[in-house]
Amino acid sequence: MGQAPSSTAESNGREIDLRLISPVIIERRESMDRDYTGDLPNECLAHVFQYLGAGDRKRCSLVCKRWLFVDGQNRHRLSLDARDEISPFLPSMFDRFDSVTKLALRCDRKSVSLSDEALVVISVRCLNLTRVKLRGCREITDLGMVEFAKNCRNLKKLSVGSCNFGARGVNAMLENCKVLEELSVKRLRGIHEAPEVIVSSDSLRSVCLKELVNGQVFEPLVANTKTLKTLKIIRCLGDWDKVLKTVGEGDSSLSEIHLERLQVSDFGLSSVSKCSKVETLHIVKTPECSNYGLIDVAERCKMLRKLHIDGWRTNRIGDEGLIAVAKHCLNLQELVLIGVNATHMSLAAIASNCEKLERLALCGSLTIGDTEIACIAKKCGALRKFCIKGCPVSDLGIEALAVGCPNLVKLKVRKCKVVTGEIGDWLRERRRTLVVCMDGDGSEATVAVDGDGEVETVVGEPRVGQAGGGVPEVVSGNGGGSRLAMIRSKFGFLGGRNLVTCTFRRWSHNDNGSTSSST
Amino acid sequence: MDQNLVDLTEKLSLSSNKIVLTSSDGDSFEIHEAVARKSQTIAEMLDAGCTGTIPLHNVTGKILDRVIDYCITHVKEDGPFEEEEEAEEKEAKKKWDAEFVKVDLETIFELILAANYLNIKGLIGLTSQAVADHIKDKTPEDVREIFGIENDFTPEEEEAVRNEHAWAFEDSK
Numbered sequence: 001m002g003q004a005p006s007s008t009a010e011s012n013g014r015e016i017d018l019r020l021i022s023p024v025i026i027e028r029r030e031s032m033d034r035d036y037t038g039d040l041p042n043e044c045l046a047h048v049f050q051y052l053g054a055g056d057r058k059r060c061s062l063v064c065k066r067w068l069f070v071d072g073q074n075r076h077r078l079s080l081d082a083r084d085e086i087s088p089f090l091p092s093m094f095d096r097f098d099s100v101t102k103l104a105l106r107c108d109r110k111s112v113s114l115s116d117e118a119l120v121v122i123s124v125r126c127l128n129l130t131r132v133k134l135r136g137c138r139e140i141t142d143l144g145m146v147e148f149a150k151n152c153r154n155l156k157k158l159s160v161g162s163c164n165f166g167a168r169g170v171n172a173m174l175e176n177c178k179v180l181e182e183l184s185v186k187r188l189r190g191i192h193e194a195p196e197v198i199v200s201s202d203s204l205r206s207v208c209l210k211e212l213v214n215g216q217v218f219e220p221l222v223a224n225t226k227t228l229k230t231l232k233i234i235r236c237l238g239d240w241d242k243v244l245k246t247v248g249e250g251d252s253s254l255s256e257i258h259l260e261r262l263q264v265s266d267f268g269l270s271s272v273s274k275c276s277k278v279e280t281l282h283i284v285k286t287p288e289c290s291n292y293g294l295i296d297v298a299e300r301c302k303m304l305r306k307l308h309i310d311g312w313r314t315n316r317i318g319d320e321g322l323i324a325v326a327k328h329c330l331n332l333q334e335l336v337l338i339g340v341n342a343t344h345m346s347l348a349a350i351a352s353n354c355e356k357l358e359r360l361a362l363c364g365s366l367t368i369g370d371t372e373i374a375c376i377a378k379k380c381g382a383l384r385k386f387c388i389k390g391c392p393v394s395d396l397g398i399e400a401l402a403v404g405c406p407n408l409v410k411l412k413v414r415k416c417k418v419v420t421g422e423i424g425d426w427l428r429e430r431r432r433t434l435v436v437c438m439d440g441d442g443s444e445a446t447v448a449v450d451g452d453g454e455v456e457t458v459v460g461e462p463r464v465g466q467a468g469g470g471v472p473e474v475v476s477g478n479g480g481g482s483r484l485a486m487i488r489s490k491f492g493f494l495g496g497r498n499l500v501t502c503t504f505r506r507w508s509h510n511d512n513g514s515t516s517s518s519t
Numbered sequence: 520m521d522q523n524l525v526d527l528t529e530k531l532s533l534s535s536n537k538i539v540l541t542s543s544d545g546d547s548f549e550i551h552e553a554v555a556r557k558s559q560t561i562a563e564m565l566d567a568g569c570t571g572t573i574p575l576h577n578v579t580g581k582i583l584d585r586v587i588d589y590c591i592t593h594v595k596e597d598g599p600f601e602e603e604e605e606a607e608e609k610e611a612k613k614k615w616d617a618e619f620v621k622v623d624l625e626t627i628f629e630l631i632l633a634a635n636y637l638n639i640k641g642l643i644g645l646t647s648q649a650v651a652d653h654i655k656d657k658t659p660e661d662v663r664e665i666f667g668i669e670n671d672f673t674p675e676e677e678e679a680v681r682n683e684h685a686w687a688f689e690d691s692k
Contacts, residue, residue: 034667035666036628037628040631041635048647050647051651052651052654059662060654060659062677062681063659063663064670067668079687080687081686081687089683092679092683093683
């Protein structure tokens with residue numbers, strides 16, 4: 001029933017319009033005798049389209065010529081199936097879509113992609129492109145990219161994957177697109193044989209190189225671009241120490257560096273340490289890096305705020321390097337350790353010295369156990385988010401978090417085999433403002449401390465501790481935790497947290513959900 | 520909700536300025552200035568020195584009535600009381616908004632026009648979303664029927680557009 005409208009209608013002494021109260025709409029043909037959208041100016045219609053996805057917009061553009069026009073004029077994002085057969089449709093398509101600023105051209109592996117000519121046809125009609133993604137456009141050569149570059153000078157972001165052009169094409173983009181800020185290159189096959197190197201840029205802020213052979217041709221770009229802030233080199237073949245050496249020797253303003261699955265040694269890490277402005281460093285699965293390299297980084301990168309290390313369980317990075325981090329990296333806010341066998345020796349030092357440490361993730365370590373958790377709990381005053389995954393931690397360690405880490409707001413415990421669900425509930429009771437996510441809580445997505453080493457917030461609703469008294473809240477069953485949730489709601493209003501806790505503890509000894517109630 | 524409105528109007532009487540808006544068909548509405556300022560158009564008029572009565576030639580009384588309801592309900596947003604909003608209030612507003620757009624399409628279009636003319640951002644969004652919801656997942660034929668639109672494509676033209684569309688991915692938004 002319509003609320004405010006009808007009541008106001010009454011108070012103004014006007015007749016209540018029955019149409020206002022009826023639930024509405026579509027079935028009643030009689031009122032749709034003319035095109036009401038005709039009253040709307042194009043900008044309003046365009047605004048409506050903004051709330052529609054690409055599929056719906058396609059259907060809208062088939063409604064009538066005006067809708068076709070408005071949709072086309074206001075399409076800023078377009079993603080096309082970039083097969084060669086698309087070529088005859090391109091002129092009319094881009095006559096209509098003349099406002100596209102973000103364009104993706106994707107061609108699957110089995111098809112022949114569009115050609116240089118087609119790319120040029122697009123580029124002359126899309127002079128305002130700011131972002132372009134090319135995927136699998138294997139027929140595009142350096143020549144096509146050169147022409148493309150000359151037309152699309154306003155490009156800010158370019159992402160290229162599985163294409164066959166080479167250094168000449170990349171250089172053309174860098175030379176012509178004077179405001180290019182982000183460049184991402186993955187599997188660019190044309191650079192394999194190239195003697196040509198990639199020139200530096202005056203505008204680039206972020207470079208990401210993935211799965212390249214002979215990616216070292218990017219050395220002048222990454223070493224000499226003064227504006228470069230972010231550098232990511234992931235799964236590229238060959239030795240990278242030399243490139244990093246050149247990077248380190250320049251007056252680098254890099255603030256973020258990711259090195260993953262690369263042939264990089266302590267020599268390279270030591271060069272990285274010369275980038276004194278580095279705030280974020282990811283060292284992932286680089287088995288030639290050891291404590292020595294990490295010590296160099298710790299000593300020189302005073303501004304380090306985020307450090308992710310995936311030691312790949314090779315045991316080359318451990319307490320020694322981390323103690324150096326504890327000693328020197330006093331600005332550290334975020335630390336992620338995956339496959340690193342750290343012990344309480346270094347973790348205690350980090351917890352004590354890194355007074356700004358807010359986010360900590362410890363994953364896949366053989367040595368991180370209850371002692372380590374306890375000393376973190378005791379000493380890590382600023383910690384807000386803590387994730388423990390696949391470590392030999394037990395309930396005892398989790399218990400320590402009931403009193404430690406006074407600023408903790410979120411705790412995630414995953415795949416720690418001997419940690420029980422009950423300790424999670426126990427902890428929630430003890431700390432009302434702490435969000436606790438454990439295995440078997442139900443709807444959450446996987447913890448994202450993965451290859452990328454990102455500490456991310458959980459998807460789905462974790463349960464916060466409920467009061468013993470007050471209104472019992474039935475948490476909707478989402479699988480594992482639902483039995484406990486239902487039980488909590490039943491006993492909630494009987495008061496006495498102790499009753500609830502004891503009940504949980506007793507039931508934890510029963511194997512399958514025997515529902516005998518406590519007496 | 521009504522008690523909240525009373526509380527709110529009491530709170531708002533801190534700024535005791537009242538503005539009178541008149542509709543195209545002669546209805547008058549007296550509202551607090553803070554409510555009126557939800558409309559960027561009116562806010563600009565007020566800043567430019569308009570006082571007292573503001574005539575709105577493009578909006579009928581019936582629609583203006585509803586627009587004002589919206590503004591009163593949402594006056595707390597980006598205002599001095601914004602921080603006080605709790606999750607419960609936000610939920611209540613969402614429900615109110617959902618009811619607000621449960622009207623016939625003709626009214627929704629009139630609301631869009633009014634919201635556009637008065638430049639009330641939240642209302643533009645709410646009503647645009649409501650219209651979009653009617654369009655979602657419908658075929659072009661259905662949409663024409665709902666909105667009373669004539670198909671002015673020739674079969675060849677329509678075919679040409681459909682051919683183009685075959686090349687555009689659904690997932691781009």
